[in-house]
Amino acid sequence: DTGVSQNPRHKITKRGQNVTFRCDPIxxxxxxxxxxxxxGQGPEFLTYFQNEAQxxxxxxxxxxxxxxxxxxxxxxxxxxxxEQGDSAMYxxxxxxxxxxxxxxxxxxxxxxxxx
Amino acid sequence: xxxxxxxxxMDSYEGQEVNITxxxxxxxxxxxxxxxxxxxxxxxxxxxQGYKTKVTxxxxxxxxxxxxxxxxxxxPRVSLSDTxxxxxxxxxxxxxxxxxxxxGTQVVVTP
Numbered sequence: 341d342t343g344v345s346q347n348p349r350h351k352i353t354k355r356g357q358n359v360t361f362r363c364d365p366i367x368x369x370x371x372x373x374x375x376x377x378x379x380g381q382g383p384e385f386l387t388y389f390q391n392e393a394q395x396x397x398x399x400x401x402x403x404x405x406x407x408x409x410x411x412x413x414x415x416x417x418x419x420x421x422x423e424q425g426d427s428a429m430y431x432x433x434x435x436x437x438x439x440x441x442x443x444x445x446x447x448x449x450x451x452x453x454x455x
Numbered sequence: 456x457x458x459x460x461x462x463x464x465m466d467s468y469e470g471q472e473v474n475i476t477x478x479x480x481x482x483x484x485x486x487x488x489x490x491x492x493x494x495x496x497x498x499x500x501x502x503x504q505g506y507k508t509k510v511t512x513x514x515x516x517x518x519x520x521x522x523x524x525x526x527x528x529x530x531p532r533v534s535l536s537d538t539x540x541x542x543x544x545x546x547x548x549x550x551x552x553x554x555x556x557x558x559g560t561q562v563v564v565t566p
Binding site: 344373380381383384388396429431443444445446447448451 | 489491496497498499500501504540542553554555556557558559
């Protein structure tokens, strides 16, 4: 399967702990995106990478959130000092990196539950 | 970003055709219309994309009138496995195609 992969698929943590999620995009895809989705809502954009450069961050991405894509391949999203409000599905997507109408392909997501 | 409006939910029986209409009144000249499908606990899956007139693939058809202020996703002969949330999006073409999801349309197919 050469689609977008995310690990772990599920994460349960206690409030105040740090968590890190990984996303492996489709190979040769230059663009990588992180979204967050809560129950009953559509995904909300968090941040976007073009290769290793983080080009846009949503206001949803508080100081406790950090994302990296060190070599322009996989990406990590870290949440420090988790809060119960961080409980959500975290989705990663990738695209080839051409024009604006290109398709974004999503991974299966990482479901986070903060107790 | 062009804002989209679509029904919150639609019910259908197996074997029927389901048509979901989305309005996007302020769509820009270069914008495309994109539809995604999402099952519970999975990431959204790309279904179809179009610019004008009609686009058809193995999953669905997309009808876009000349003024492009609306579009209709058509799912032929739905089955139970088509029960999902369907999102209509108009990614911006002036930057990197930012996706702004609404709540989508929950389609429920019953026997």
